[in-house]
Amino acid sequence: MSAVYWILGIPFAGMLYQAWRGDAPQAGRLNTRLCGLVFLASLVLAATVLRQGTIELADLQFRVDAFNVYLIVLTAFVGTTTAMFSAPYMANEREHGRVNAARMRLYHAMYQGFMLTMYLVLTTNNLGLMWVAMEGATLATVLLVSLYRSPESIEAAWKYFILCGVGIAQALFGTVLLYFAAGQVEGMGEYGLQWSVLHAHAAELNPTVMSIAFVFLLVGYGTKIGLVPLHNWLPDAHSEGPTPMSAILSGLLLNDALYAVVRSKMLVDGSLQSQLAGHLMMGFGLLSFLVAALFLHRQRDIKRLFSYSSIEHMGIMTFAFGLGGPLATFAALMHMTVHSLTKSAIFVTVGHAAQITRTQRIEHIRGLLRTQPMVGWGLVLGVVAIAGMPPFGVFTSEFLVLTATMQEFPWLTPLLLLGIAIAFAGLFRHLHPMAYGPRPAGQAPVQANLWPVMAHLGIVLWLGLAIPGVLADWFSQATRLIAGSAPL
Amino acid sequence: MPVPAYSVYEQAILFIAALVVFTSFLMLGQKRLSGMIHLFAAQGALLAATTALAAYALPYPHLYVSALIIVTLKVILIPAMLHRLIVRLDMHRDAEPLYLYGYVMMAAAALVMFSYYVVEPIEHLSTLATRNAMAVSLAVVLLGMLLMITRRQVVTHVIGFMAIENGLFFAAVASTQGMPMVVELGIAFDVLVAAVIFGVFFFHIRSSIDSLDVDRLNRLSEVEP
Structure with a gap:
């Protein structure tokens, strides 16, 4: 049996079981183990794809190629490490009476449910199912955003639900238009939503319909990526939900939404023979990047701060995929990896910091390095990495994006540099007082599991110093698939 | 402009399409929540009629299944659920004030024209009936958004949201003879899960802000006092 079925089956079984016994003391550990099993299955899948090339299953319903297999491994990895962090974190929340048994069941079941929808988005070849899974991800997470039932969290969840629901409805309209375009081509019939079939016939699809479809798909999935001006839900949902949720929303959901947009772009490029899709993505990406960088300065809530940083980085990636050349695509793929590793590590440390100080207000978080050096250093290193300082991997990928921009659109480079500088200042002005300074009275260390943070930052550092051969080869294969030629 | 010869099927589709947009306009003008829910059910019934018609005329037997799904979900289940909820929340007699009624109607008319403008380039692709249906479904989507923008009541927002889904269903049925079965399911x-979660939210919002007016969901803002 193919590893794909294991990857989808384990979280599904896990979801059902956790809905029943998710409040047991060992439920957190079980959550981690389930995610770990999927991670092993994803490694097996990756090895198979590396050896045999693209896999297609179940009458073309599933398709795993170089592009999505690396995202599957990344998703499984971040899911596992976040589950490791989540177990003691949620136990602590329950001790403090912020959640009860029923909500623990909900939390654990929906954690697995969310992972299931993410794997389905990534593995399916059917664009309709991809939409269904993407909407499923909203449904799985919306009740988690309001887990604490505070007025703020309910407001955030409602906003998230309505904005993402309406936004993603646009993507369904785009998908219908795609199917309509496929219906005009002879012999597509039943397979008119299968991405691989559409891609093979891309040149025959009607360009007008495809360009209208792309606008709807970009707006729809762009809402989920958090592109400005559709980003309003993102800081609220990230700041009000439990922290492990913020880590997987930022690290996984945004990436997968971008994945859906890139898949659509590949179809539209084949049909249009023009740069329309790329230019739209560049525009939205650049706007998100600059606006989010400016908003970093105004934040007072630590989780809102880092969710704006996520919008900023998603902007860079969207921009780079829009640029389109092999170098930019390679950079965007790498940026997806390093961003989701770094950002989930940051949210893990932020979660610990918030438990130490019992607040999320930046002005009340002080002296972390003196209180609990591991948490403090985790935060400092994470922010150094996410701000794009060498020798971390974010620097490498941002540098590649800048290089690609200089080759194709030199006049956009100053804007990018300006944005990076603004974001850097925005992050550090908040970080400095939080990490340094004396320890406030009555502040004590908490039980923390910082292995996920160290593992993530270690990998990001490694990617910044030298990209291992296997991974570079992988990125090159994916780049060849998306951009048509290899970068190196 | 000469009237082209339509088959009976195409005429029927065009007629129902007009009725679907009409229900959207009625929703924009409806003050009472219970009336709103009835309109939503009526729109669902029209949708099911289109689907059954397409299944009969083309013939695509699998569309009968879709029609059945629509009837159970959008004509019976969701309206009944919403109705029960507003009775339990004691809101079934509430009327909502309509702001800038005339302007909203003008904007709605403009949105319908805009949808025709958007699908205009698809002209020489397929039959006139398909193109009309596309424009109508886009219009229903946009009118659903307009409904959500102009109202303050959480229940109305949910109906606007579901009306948007109706528009998408209509597009899928009228232009492409339905999506593949697995996608439709x-x-x-x-949609069903979303409806259940919406129901849960009514109670949460009610208990947290003591009303269902979205204007009072205003704790989270960018610029803090």
């Missing part, structure tokens, strides 16, 4: 499942 998936979408129906999502």
Whole structure:
């Protein structure tokens, strides 16, 4: 049996079981183990794809190629490490009476449910199912955003639900238009939503319909990526939900939404023979990047701060995929990896910091390095990495994006540099007082599991110093698939 | 302009399409929540009629299944659920004030024209009936958004949201003879789960702000005092 079925089956079984016994003391550990099993299955899948090339299953319903297999491994990895962090974190929340048994069941079941929808988005070849899974991800997470039932969290969840629901409805309209375009081509019939079939016939699809479809798909999935001006839900949902949720929303959901947009772009490029899709993505990406960088300065809530940083980085990636050349695509793929590793590590440390100080207000978080050096250093290193300082991997990928921009659109480079500088200042002005300074009275260390943070930052550092051969080869294969030629 | 010869099927589709947009306009003008829910059910019934018609005329037997799904979900289940909720929340007699009624109607008319403008380039692709249906479904989507923008009541927002889904269903049925079965089932499942979660939210919002007016959901803002 193919590893794909294991990857989808384990979280599904896990979801059902956790809905029943998710409040047991060992439920957190079980959550981690389930995610770990999927991670092993994803490694097996990756090895198979590396050896045999693209896999297609179940009458073309599933398709795993170089592009999505690396995202599957990344998703499984971040899911596992976040589950490791989540177990003691949620136990602590329950001790403090912020959640009860029923909500623990909900939390654990929906954690697995969310992972299931993410794997389905990534593995399916059917664009309709991809939409269904993407909407499923909203449904799985919306009740988690309001887990604490505070007025703020309910407001955030409602906003998230309505904005993402309406936004993603646009993507369904785009998908219908795609199917309509496929219906005009002879012999597509039943397979008119299968991405691989559409891609093979891309040149025959009607360009007008495809360009209208792309606008709807970009707006729809762009809402989920958090592109400005559709980003309003993102800081609220990230700041009000439990922290492990913020880590997987930022690290996984945004990436997968971008994945859906890139898949659509590949179809539209084949049909249009023009740069329309790329230019739209560049525009939205650049706007998100600059606006989010400016908003970093105004934040007072630590989780809102880092969710704006996520919008900023998603902007860079969207921009780079829009640029389109092999170098930019390679950079965007790498940026997806390093961003989701770094950002989930940051949210893990932020979660610990918030438990130490019992607040999320930046002005009340002080002296972390003196209180609990591991948490403090985790935060400092994470922010150094996410701000794009060498020798971390974010620097490498941002540098590649800048290089690609200089080759194709030199006049956009100053804007990018300006944005990076603004974001850097925005992050550090908040970080400095939080990490340094004396320890406030009555502040004590908490039980923390910082292995996920160290593992993530270690990998990001490694990617910044030298990209291992296997991974570079992988990125090159994916780049060849998306951009048509290899970068190196 | 000479009237082209339509088949009976095409005429019927065009007629129902007009009725679907009409229900959207009625929703924009409806003050009472219970009336709103009835309109939503009526729109669902029209949708099911289109689907059954397409299944009969083309013939695509699998569309009968879709029609059945629509009837159970959008004509019976969701309206009944919403109705029960507003009775339990004691809101079934509430009327909502309509702001800038005339302007909203003008904007709605403009949105319908805009949808025709958007699908205009698809002209020489397919029959006139398909193109009309596309424009109508886009219009229903946009009118659903307008409904959500102009109202303050959480229940109305949910109906606007579901009306948007109706528009998408209509597009899928009228232009492409329905999506593949597995996708349609998936979408129906999502809609059902969404409806249940909406129901849960009514109570949460009610208990947290003591009303269902979205204007009072204003704790989270970018610029803090």
